[in-house]
Amino acid sequence: MDFRLTEDQRNLRDVIRDYLDKEHGPEVLRRLDEGERRDPAIWAGLVEMGIAGLLVPENHGGLEMGLIEAVLVATELGRANVSESIADTALIAAPLLAGDRQEALAAGELRVALAHPINPWIADLANADMVLTGGKTIAAPEQCEALESVDPLRLLYTPMSADADDALLDRAALITAAQLLGAGERMLDLATEYAKMREQFGQPIGSFQAIKHHLASVAVKLEFARPLIWRAAYAAQHGHARAPIHISHAKVAATDAAVFAAETAIQVHGAMGYTYEVDLHFWMKRAWALAGAWGDRAFHRQRVDEAVLGGTLPITPDQTFASE
Amino acid sequence: MDLAFTPEQQEFRAEVRSWMEAHVPKAPLKTLEGREGFDEHVAWERELASGNWGMVTWPEAYGGRGLDLIRWLIFEEEYWRAGAPLRANQNGIFLLGPTIMEYGTDEQKAKFLTPMAKGELIWAQAWSEPNAGSDMAAIRSRAVRDGDDYVISGQKTWSSRAAFADWCFGLFRTDPDSKRHKGLSFILLPLDAPGVTIRPIRQLHGETGFAEIFFDEVRVPVANRIAGEGEGWSVAMATAGFERGLMLRSPARFQAVAQRLVALYRQHADTASPDTRAAVLQAWMDAEAYALNTYHVASQVIAGAHIGAEASLNKIFWSELDRSAHRAAMSLLGATAELRTLPGGKGGGEENAWLEGYIFSLSGPIYAGSNEIQRNIIAERLLGLPR
């Protein structure tokens, strides 16, 4: 038993974080918001970093990594508010596609949209090359109708017919939880920085205990969502039967942490946080959007509820990491 | 204690109800935070005034009906029951009006109150500055005396609806050598005065609901000052009391939210999680508690009591209640919560008012004095804890 990330995993996370800090800062979000909202150059950069092929086997041109790496990368994507469909394509769809497709995918030449009846929308359908639904890929429709999200960088479309697929749902919920965690971490950073800089009554507002306690409470929530996501990724990677329950547990915790981080961050920013000029709103809106994506908290809580209170999941401490 | 309405009070309720049923716009108005919607809301203010409903508690001489606070609460219950629009006039009737009533001269009352009740002059509040938010005593904008005028220079910010309003009431430093709370004065001025520039600020949902106001040597008659020179702070604290207390946010508003939330819950009962169900119920129970507290406070005020720091209790309760009610609604809406327009329904579905409401509810714990500041006030002034 060793719950630490390996050195390679930490390096991967740091490399992606450094890259996104440099190449995908708030000024990029503003440029996208004022323009086309998607940018082939951003996509190309993410492909260059190896994200497209992260989960693709080496013999198909990928890095052949696993779900732990996928959630680490997804957390960074959430932290940087990346809106390209790279998470959907590379971290969720890739392993569910046939080999030749994976090759194109790893090369960044294929974008996949995900359709599932649990969502009333399909994200990034208009620029997708194909749609994954019900365990099959089908052609993207010629025409689709746009829906407006509170999140200005999300591109949503009304669903074409979608078929259920538990494997897709679980993977997508896990990756979404990781993105929520990243968004929450970023909001905590933004609010903490602001609290150090903004002065009232002749001192930084971060020196007031009320503000310290707010931010500390967010740190606690995030800290305890993180290992749930990692365990869920591990269990799914190793094919544990209870992985779906762990994923649900992680999605609920990540949702609650991110929504709480948003409410707290805006409070710490005061009226500044209520403006479009300050960056915070991009992450708050992403958190509100992802909170309901791939199973809302009611759905995932219910899955945990049935397993735990319904008695199908052994709950003694020796079972925390069990595979059955 | 007598918790029954008198026959006269019940008659009054019936009168308000039938007027509202006949006059409240059938379709919701556009948002108060944008130009078009603002104009629609001002038109509604005039309609209200035509029925003499502008501000029922004010003396008849100033366009009111001279009624007590219990009738005011009844009026509000019927107002929200009818689904009537938000008040474009809220800064005037709920904040400045009561302040003028308490501190204004007879001339000021005559000049400002009636047009206010009639919705003819819409007011913005110009207190906050970039470096004077929670720390309002750090105000720097100054008003320099020059004969019978003040010459005002400086900057205000976050002024709600200043982009559309006619006049503002502000706090300015009239004594250049003064520090902190001393040397501030409470001054009224038209927003189209020469030297005033307004820059709308885009809010996080995209509308320009508040604005910066720049003053470049703006001339204002000294007669526009409320109370004495240098007494602005205590006047403003009284206004803030109205803002935090029972005027600005009457319970019926939150009872209406709670009622809609219960209806939303019923639509989603089969998928709602038990903790969201609990949150819905709690929102209703809290709205009820807020109503009871308000009736209690109103009864005390009618009997002559003065509400001071207690208004901070109120402000925390309504703002946090509003936020949790809307958060519960977002949970109920699940995957559709993020959508600006809810799917389904004939002809393309309806606007997602819960989303807008949730976003606005996040500002409640910030404006009218942040909840952290309110908790400090409660701890220090009501509980007597050391500063």
Ligand SMILES: Cc1cc2nc3c(=O)[nH]c(=O)nc-3n(C[C@H](O)[C@H](O)[C@H](O)COP(=O)(O)OP(=O)(O)OC[C@H]3O[C@@H](n4cnc5c(N)ncnc54)[C@H](O)[C@@H]3O)c2cc1C
């Ligand atoms: C929607 C909206 C409408 C508004 N409308 C108006 C208006 O019409 N007119 C007007 O004049 N103003 C208006 N305001 C401004 C409002 O009054 C201020 O936002 C508020 O007073 C807080 O000031 P600030 O935004 O500068 O935050 P800051 O004072 O910078 O506060 C930031 C954070 O620090 C905390 N903090 C500050 N000091 C302390 C302390 N001593 N102890 C503990 N915590 C502390 C605050 O509680 C807050 O959480 C509006 C604001 C909003 C959001």
